[in-house]
Amino acid sequence: MFLTRAKPLLPRGLYGRAALILILPVVLLQLFVSVSFVQRHYEGVTEQMTRSILYDLGLVTEELAAAPSLAAAQLRAGELGRALQIAIALPVADAPAEDWRQPWDLSARVVTEMAGAALPGFTAISFQDKRRVRLWLSTERGEMRVTFRRTRVSASNPHQLLLWTIVFGLLFAMIAYAFLRSQLRPIKRLAAAASAYGKGRVLPYRPGGAVEVHQAGQAFVDMRDRIEAQREARVLMLSGISHDLRTPLTRLHLGLELMSEEEAEPLRRDVRDMERMVAAFLDFARGDSxxxxxxxxxxxxxxxxxxxxxxxxxxxxxxxxxxxxxxxxxxxxxxxxxxxxxxxxxxxxxxxxxxxxxxxxxxxxxxxxxxxxxxxxxxxxxxxxxxxxxxxxxxxxxxxxxxxxxxxxxxxxxxxxxxxxxxxxxxxxxxxxxxxxxxxx
Ligand SMILES: Nc1ncnc2c1ncn2[C@@H]1O[C@H](COP(=O)(O)OP(=O)(O)OP(=O)(O)O)[C@@H](O)[C@H]1O
Ligand SMILES: [Mg+2]
CATH class of the missing domain: 3.30.565.10 (Histidine kinase-like ATPase, C-terminal domain)
Structure with missing residues (x-):
């Protein structure tokens, strides 16, 4: 049902069809694997990494809230920042009104969602700098900005995986195509030899290729040989008969010369007719060889x-x-x-x-x-x-x-x-x- 409706869209040539049969499942498999891998593994890793930095940030906010003064808080922030590899600025007034990330940046979206859900006082996050993530929180001591390396929340780029998939996919498709060509060539040769023979031309052809193709090729050769043999037999037989008839006809001619005119005339006509028939047989036997x-x-x-x-x-x-x-x-x-x-x-x-x-x-x-x-x-x-x-x-x-x-x-x-x-x-x-x-x- 589906196939009959899709038929006009399918490639008509053997190459196209074979390529489709070969490549379609591979491409689908690759797509399925890549998508599920990126989704599961990649997002999972991002979530775990994000969770750990959110713990750190939670610790920082708690510690700073416990500090007796702003100066003490700033001092503590410096110490914690060095230990946790986070730059902390307090207080600041540069929080953007909106989060900033590239639309296709999947992991940034995950980080944003998790931070919004898990961090009390979260105001904004920015992934504008490719290497660094900046995140703003409002605390009792004013607006706080934390900056940390992007690699702390994102696994290495998932696009690389897709890229390699495509590159290797193309490479293997090319190799497969080369093999395919060598498998299809015997079929094309057989088609050429068969259609030439249909037009009366005998092309040199030797069966080759996979067993089935070889068999078909051998069957074609056998069939062609048999037809050629029959043709030869026909030519031989008819020309043999015609040739053998010629000698007695010539003798009849000679005999007729010795007879009287009115007796000879009807016989002569018969002999002429026979000669013409013999000529026609020869013509037919010769074919167009x-x-x-x-x-x-x-x-x-x-x-x-x-x-x-x-x-x-x-x-x-x-x-x-x-x-x-x-x-x-x-x-x-x-x-x-x-x-x-x-x-x-x-x-x-x-x-x-x-x-x-x-x-x-x-x-x-x-x-x-x-x-x-x-x-x-x-x-x-x-x-x-x-x-x-x-x-x-x-x-x-x-x-x-x-x-x-x-x-x-x-x-x-x-x-x-x-x-x-x-x-x-x-x-x-x-x-x-x-x-x-x-x-x-
Ligand atoms: N142009 C034509 N008009 C009418 N009948 C025809 C015509 N051509 C052929 N025929 C008929 O078809 C038959 C077969 O023709 P064909 O040319 O094969 O043989 P033939 O003319 O009888 O003999 P040959 O061509 O071998 O001398 C003829 O006997 C004739 O009855
Ligand atoms: Mg005729």
Whole structure:
């Protein structure tokens, strides 16, 4: 309850939270100990010391009252003063109207209260002089002033204790912080390695730190290795199959050359289709490996993709795009992905529009067309490898684009994910499909 309400106030970072958990109890403990120590011990000592000097003063007043004359009293005051280390002046007329002490002087307050309560004839007390206390009493022989050293009523300064507490507290907090940093560093390294891998980058990382952190780090490394191994296996398998298919295909080509034209034509078309499929498998298997990350202008990449499509005879226009700075990405892979999306758009629609979009931490390449689009329920399915919706349409023998393999969107999604994003399909304002390839920035 308290924690949920205090949540917005709590530090969000690990350092801040750990420091709070570490330092808060220590500070509270210190405060509690200091305050109770100052109150109990310090005030107690002051009270005891004050009581003893008040006895002395009581003795002095009694003795002076018993003296037969003022001169005798003054003489006796001199003797007593020397013995008790108190300067006594009698009679005087300099008693202040009010007590004088610093507002923060705790022990002075205790002394004042005790003197007022225990000394008959007490009129005023002054702590104006830091070293000496002056106290006025009215006696039968007139106003009397006694002066004694401040150290007789106050223990040495309590502020020193607080000061040392703060100094050592800070010192130990600094040492603790240094230790804390070394404990938190492995967690930050793990976070960095994990988020980089999410964006398709494999950072060098070695598990370290406390047992639990080490375990989490090791688990991450194992997981990453397994994913990498699976990827490699996929590449190996698909490229193996494609490679092995190429040899019989070449032989078929040669065989077809020897056949008559009208017999050979439909077979030749089949062989061409197969070759295209093999090329697509290879493409998918390759993923975006071998392509290096570069700083590029996304707008330039998009314009280049539009040019390529226009060269192939497609009606591609560039839509409105926000001005964006350069982004780190693998340009070959992005171009391949754009090529796939534009190819789909041209196959299903007549008009194709390319644009860019950007948001907090991401940017998107958007390809829209005016074709039939994909119904919402089938969008997930369309992105799966080897998924062809309406196979009759895309595999009809007269199809100019040729039979699709069903890998295009899967490749695009793969490339987007290796850039820390994904492919999002929607409906375009043009009426057809809107394919948005988001990547992390
Ligand atoms: N722009 C689009 N408009 C309508 N349907 C589309 C569009 N793009 C893709 N599709 C549908 O989604 C399916 C999957 O597309 P994908 O690009 O993955 O495969 P393909 O185009 O059939 O084959 P490939 O791209 O591998 O040659 C297509 O078969 C098609 O039915
Ligand atoms: Mg396609």
């Amino acid at each position: 071998g392509d290096v990350e570069e700083e590029v202008q996304p707008a330039e990449l998009l314009a280049r993709a539009a040019e390529d499509a226009a060269r192939g005879g497609g009606a591609v226009t560039l839509g409105e795009s926000p001005a964006l700075g350069p982004a780190r990405l693998r340009p070959m892979a992005i171009r391949r992905a754009l090529g796939n999306l534009i190819g789909n758009a041209l196959r299903h629609g007549k008009e194709v529009r390319l644009s860019l979009e950007a948001g907090e931490g991401w940017l998107a390449f958007v390809v829209e067309d005016d074709g039939p689009g994909i119904p919402e329920a089938q969008r997930e399915e369309a992105m799966r490898p080897f998924a062809r919706l309406d196979p009759a349409r895309s595999q009809s023998p007269g199809d100019v684009g040729g039979a699709g393999v069903g890998l295009g969107l899967a490749i695009v999604d793969d490339i987007a994910r290796s850039h820390g994003g994904r492919l999002v399909l929607g409906t375009s304002a043009l009426g057809g499909l809107r394919a948005e390839m988001r990547i992390a920035r």
